[in-house]
Amino acid sequence: MRKPSSSLDSVQLGAYFALMEVAGLLRHAVEQQLREDGDLSYVQFQLLARLALDSPTGSERMTDLADGVVYSRSGLTYQAGLLEKVGLVVRAPSVDDERSVTVTITDAGRSRIDQVIPGHVEVLRQQLFAALTGAQTQALGELLTPVRDHMRAAPPRSAGSRRRR
Numbered sequence: 001m002r003k004p005s006s007s008l009d010s011v012q013l014g015a016y017f018a019l020m021e022v023a024g025l026l027r028h029a030v031e032q033q034l035r036e037d038g039d040l041s042y043v044q045f046q047l048l049a050r051l052a053l054d055s056p057t058g059s060e061r062m063t064d065l066a067d068g069v070v071y072s073r074s075g076l077t078y079q080a081g082l083l084e085k086v087g088l089v090v091r092a093p094s095v096d097d098e099r100s101v102t103v104t105i106t107d108a109g110r111s112r113i114d115q116v117i118p119g120h121v122e123v124l125r126q127q128l129f130a131a132l133t134g135a136q137t138q139a140l141g142e143l144l145t146p147v148r149d150h151m152r153a154a155p156p157r158s159a160g161s162r163r164r165r
Helices: 010-038 042-054 062-069 073-085 107-127 134-152
Strands: 059-061 089-093 101-105
Touching: 010 042, 010 107, 042 059, 042 062, 042 073, 042 089, 042 101, 042 107, 059 062, 062 073, 062 101, 073 089, 101 107
Parallel strands: none
Antiparallel strands: 059 101, 089 101
Protein backbone atom coordinates (compact mmCIF):
# COMPACT_ATOMS: atom_id res chain seq x y z
CA MET A 1 0.00 0.00 0.00
CA ARG A 2 1.29 3.42 -0.94
CA LYS A 3 1.86 5.98 1.79
CA PRO A 4 0.09 9.33 1.19
CA SER A 5 2.41 12.17 0.30
CA SER A 6 3.17 14.62 3.06
CA SER A 7 3.57 17.51 0.63
CA LEU A 8 1.51 19.31 -1.96
CA ASP A 9 2.44 19.37 -5.63
CA SER A 10 3.34 22.69 -7.24
CA VAL A 11 -0.16 23.20 -8.70
CA GLN A 12 -1.83 22.57 -5.33
CA LEU A 13 0.64 24.81 -3.55
CA GLY A 14 0.16 27.60 -6.10
CA ALA A 15 -3.63 27.35 -5.83
CA TYR A 16 -3.43 27.41 -2.03
CA PHE A 17 -1.18 30.47 -1.91
CA ALA A 18 -3.28 32.32 -4.50
CA LEU A 19 -6.48 31.59 -2.57
CA MET A 20 -4.99 32.69 0.74
CA GLU A 21 -3.55 35.88 -0.75
CA VAL A 22 -6.83 36.78 -2.46
CA ALA A 23 -8.76 36.08 0.75
CA GLY A 24 -6.37 38.20 2.80
CA LEU A 25 -6.36 41.14 0.40
CA LEU A 26 -10.14 41.05 -0.03
CA ARG A 27 -10.76 40.79 3.70
CA HIS A 28 -8.46 43.76 4.35
CA ALA A 29 -10.34 45.90 1.81
CA VAL A 30 -13.72 44.82 3.18
CA GLU A 31 -12.71 45.46 6.79
CA GLN A 32 -11.44 48.92 5.92
CA GLN A 33 -14.71 49.78 4.15
CA LEU A 34 -16.85 48.45 7.02
CA ARG A 35 -14.89 50.49 9.57
CA GLU A 36 -15.09 53.67 7.48
CA ASP A 37 -18.74 53.38 6.46
CA GLY A 38 -20.27 51.81 9.55
CA ASP A 39 -17.75 51.51 12.39
CA LEU A 40 -18.15 47.71 12.21
CA SER A 41 -15.68 44.86 12.38
CA TYR A 42 -15.98 42.11 9.79
CA VAL A 43 -17.46 39.72 12.38
CA GLN A 44 -19.98 42.35 13.49
CA PHE A 45 -20.98 42.86 9.86
CA GLN A 46 -21.38 39.10 9.37
CA LEU A 47 -23.55 38.86 12.48
CA LEU A 48 -25.78 41.79 11.47
CA ALA A 49 -25.98 40.66 7.83
CA ARG A 50 -27.03 37.13 8.80
CA LEU A 51 -29.75 38.53 11.04
CA ALA A 52 -30.93 41.19 8.58
CA LEU A 53 -30.62 39.30 5.30
CA ASP A 54 -30.69 35.56 6.05
CA SER A 55 -33.08 35.23 8.98
CA PRO A 56 -36.80 35.65 8.26
CA THR A 57 -37.40 36.72 11.87
CA GLY A 58 -34.23 38.77 12.34
CA SER A 59 -33.30 36.45 15.23
CA GLU A 60 -30.97 33.48 15.69
CA ARG A 61 -29.53 31.49 18.55
CA MET A 62 -25.99 32.54 19.46
CA THR A 63 -24.71 28.99 18.84
CA ASP A 64 -26.15 28.95 15.32
CA LEU A 65 -24.66 32.37 14.60
CA ALA A 66 -21.24 31.24 15.85
CA ASP A 67 -21.35 28.20 13.58
CA GLY A 68 -22.60 30.26 10.64
CA VAL A 69 -19.92 32.93 10.84
CA VAL A 70 -17.25 30.40 11.92
CA TYR A 71 -16.34 32.21 15.10
CA SER A 72 -15.87 31.03 18.66
CA ARG A 73 -18.85 31.18 20.99
CA SER A 74 -17.01 33.38 23.45
CA GLY A 75 -15.79 35.70 20.70
CA LEU A 76 -19.26 36.03 19.26
CA THR A 77 -20.70 36.69 22.72
CA TYR A 78 -18.22 39.54 23.09
CA GLN A 79 -19.05 40.96 19.63
CA ALA A 80 -22.80 40.66 20.27
CA GLY A 81 -22.28 42.49 23.56
CA LEU A 82 -20.57 45.36 21.76
CA LEU A 83 -23.40 45.53 19.22
CA GLU A 84 -25.97 45.43 22.01
CA LYS A 85 -24.28 48.34 23.82
CA VAL A 86 -24.75 50.55 20.75
CA GLY A 87 -28.33 49.36 20.17
CA LEU A 88 -27.80 47.31 16.99
CA VAL A 89 -28.98 44.00 18.50
CA VAL A 90 -30.75 42.75 21.61
CA ARG A 91 -30.07 39.47 23.39
CA ALA A 92 -32.62 37.45 25.31
CA PRO A 93 -33.09 33.90 26.59
CA SER A 94 -34.41 31.61 23.87
CA VAL A 95 -38.11 30.77 24.08
CA ASP A 96 -37.32 27.22 22.86
CA ASP A 97 -34.41 26.46 25.21
CA GLU A 98 -33.71 28.43 28.37
CA ARG A 99 -30.01 27.50 28.12
CA SER A 100 -29.71 29.30 24.78
CA VAL A 101 -29.50 32.99 24.02
CA THR A 102 -31.21 34.53 21.01
CA VAL A 103 -29.86 37.60 19.24
CA THR A 104 -32.28 39.88 17.39
CA ILE A 105 -31.36 42.74 15.10
CA THR A 106 -32.91 46.11 15.94
CA ASP A 107 -34.14 48.80 13.55
CA ALA A 108 -30.86 50.62 14.20
CA GLY A 109 -28.99 47.43 13.23
CA ARG A 110 -30.96 47.19 9.98
CA SER A 111 -30.16 50.84 9.27
CA ARG A 112 -26.46 50.19 9.84
CA ILE A 113 -26.53 47.28 7.38
CA ASP A 114 -28.33 49.51 4.85
CA GLN A 115 -25.62 52.11 5.43
CA VAL A 116 -22.67 49.79 4.72
CA ILE A 117 -24.06 47.52 1.98
CA PRO A 118 -23.53 49.92 -0.98
CA GLY A 119 -19.83 50.38 -0.15
CA HIS A 120 -19.47 46.68 0.60
CA VAL A 121 -20.86 45.77 -2.81
CA GLU A 122 -18.55 48.29 -4.47
CA VAL A 123 -15.48 46.84 -2.76
CA LEU A 124 -16.48 43.35 -3.91
CA ARG A 125 -17.02 44.59 -7.47
CA GLN A 126 -13.70 46.43 -7.60
CA GLN A 127 -11.51 43.97 -5.75
CA LEU A 128 -12.93 40.60 -6.78
CA PHE A 129 -15.34 40.66 -9.68
CA ALA A 130 -13.66 43.32 -11.87
CA ALA A 131 -10.87 40.85 -12.64
CA LEU A 132 -13.28 38.09 -13.69
CA THR A 133 -15.66 37.52 -16.57
CA GLY A 134 -19.19 36.34 -15.87
CA ALA A 135 -18.17 32.80 -16.82
CA GLN A 136 -15.14 32.95 -14.52
CA THR A 137 -17.31 34.20 -11.66
CA GLN A 138 -19.69 31.30 -12.21
CA ALA A 139 -16.75 28.87 -12.37
CA LEU A 140 -15.32 30.32 -9.14
CA GLY A 141 -18.62 29.68 -7.38
CA GLU A 142 -18.78 26.18 -8.83
CA LEU A 143 -15.24 25.46 -7.63
CA LEU A 144 -15.62 26.87 -4.13
CA THR A 145 -19.11 25.54 -3.32
CA PRO A 146 -18.11 21.86 -3.02
CA VAL A 147 -15.02 22.82 -1.01
CA ARG A 148 -17.16 24.87 1.38
CA ASP A 149 -19.73 22.08 1.60
CA HIS A 150 -16.99 19.52 2.31
CA MET A 151 -15.55 21.69 5.06
CA ARG A 152 -19.01 22.40 6.53
CA ALA A 153 -19.84 18.66 6.59
CA ALA A 154 -17.77 18.31 9.77
CA PRO A 155 -19.71 18.77 13.02
CA PRO A 156 -20.22 22.46 13.83
CA ARG A 157 -17.71 24.07 16.14
CA SER A 158 -20.37 24.41 18.82
CA ALA A 159 -20.82 20.62 18.89
CA GLY A 160 -17.22 20.05 19.92
CA SER A 161 -16.13 19.84 23.50
CA ARG A 162 -14.62 22.93 25.05
CA ARG A 163 -10.93 22.88 25.80
CA ARG A 164 -10.08 23.09 29.46
CA ARG A 165 -7.36 25.45 30.52
